[in-house]
Amino acid sequence: MIEIERKFLVNSMAFKAEAHKSYAIKQGFLNSAKERTVRVRLKDEAGFLTVKGQSTANGLSRFEWEKSISTAEAEALLALCEPGIIDKVRYEVICGKHVYEIDEFFGDNEGLVVAEVELNAENESYTKPAWLGEEVTGDLKYYNSILSKTPYKLWSI
Amino acid sequence: MIEIERKFLVNSMAFKAEAHKSYAIKQGFLNSAKERTVRVRLKDEAGFLTVKGQSTANGLSRFEWEKSISTAEAEALLALCEPGIIDKVRYEVICGKHVYEIDEFFGDNEGLVVAEVELNAENESYTKPAWLGEEVTGDLKYYNSILSKTPYKLWSI
Numbered sequence: 001m002i003e004i005e006r007k008f009l010v011n012s013m014a015f016k017a018e019a020h021k022s023y024a025i026k027q028g029f030l031n032s033a034k035e036r037t038v039r040v041r042l043k044d045e046a047g048f049l050t051v052k053g054q055s056t057a058n059g060l061s062r063f064e065w066e067k068s069i070s071t072a073e074a075e076a077l078l079a080l081c082e083p084g085i086i087d088k089v090r091y092e093v094i095c096g097k098h099v100y101e102i103d104e105f106f107g108d109n110e111g112l113v114v115a116e117v118e119l120n121a122e123n124e125s126y127t128k129p130a131w132l133g134e135e136v137t138g139d140l141k142y143y144n145s146i147l148s149k150t151p152y153k154l155w156s157i
Numbered sequence: 158m159i160e161i162e163r164k165f166l167v168n169s170m171a172f173k174a175e176a177h178k179s180y181a182i183k184q185g186f187l188n189s190a191k192e193r194t195v196r197v198r199l200k201d202e203a204g205f206l207t208v209k210g211q212s213t214a215n216g217l218s219r220f221e222w223e224k225s226i227s228t229a230e231a232e233a234l235l236a237l238c239e240p241g242i243i244d245k246v247r248y249e250v251i252c253g254k255h256v257y258e259i260d261e262f263f264g265d266n267e268g269l270v271v272a273e274v275e276l277n278a279e280n281e282s283y284t285k286p287a288w289l290g291e292e293v294t295g296d297l298k299y300y301n302s303i304l305s306k307t308p309y310k311l312w313s314i
Contacts, residue, residue: 031188036237080193
């Protein structure tokens with residue numbers, strides 16, 4: 001399937017009070033190339049293997065294929081991943097018809113907080129909550145596959 | 158799981174008369190790095206996604222994880238793979254307690270025929286059929302992940 005997503009920075013932690021759920025995510029990449037990203041994810045007690053293709057020129061749409069795997073499988077595959085495992089906590093906030101997913105990063109990406117909203121069409125309208133900051137859709141440095149190699153703590157150097 | 162395999166060249170096509178089955182295989186790589194190979198395979202009407210780790214120093218053992226996927230999923234993922242899709246026909250020959258898998262390659266690897274036998278232990282004994290040639294276990298150039306980038310037709314150049 002094709003995923004359509006917009007990505008934003010977050011200008012306050014007020015989103016936490018609006019979240020209806022949150023969970024820990026640990027993820028690594030079996031390939032972090034933008035043409036064929038292969039991601040292993042452990043999301044609380046669930047495992048996922050996800051393959052993503054290259055984004056369209058505007059950064060909005062991307063082929064995405066995902067398969068559930070066991071936590072034991074996810075752990076075995078994480079051990080094979082490229083260096084740069086990502087640790088984050090994801091919060092979900094319902095806003096109108098959409099769900100914002102806000103990632104608060106830890107480890108080498110501590111200090112970075114990014115929100116994403118998935119749309120059904122590239123021109124679909126959506127409500128912007130007050131804590132939503134600058135749009136960074138399509139900016140490669142915010143891709144998790146890039147953050148695993150060039151984490152936030154290295155950006156200011 | 159860990160796979161233990163020995164690989165051989167084949168010195169005659171006599172194996173075809175002993176095969177109890179054969180099927181076409183089309184495969185590509187979402188990552189062909191030896192530390193974390195991610196393979197997409199279409200095997201007649203079945204699809205597979207397989208992740209392999211690095212081989213042990215003697216080339217015999219390798220972590221391998223495999224998941225069944227649909228043919229539609231396999232075709233979508235093959236389209237994302239690195240250039241160098243491999244086409245081959247696999248023959249299976251029962252020999253004593255073991256099954257030899259013999260791959261006859263086509264396309265850019267035409268002329269190459271390689272046999273593999275899977276063992277339960279690195280020191281397990283096995284019967285060598287008459288058509289089995291030189292052992293090439295651990296020789297990287299016979300890895301399918303390498304053949305996809307440096308196919309047989311380029312070897313003599």
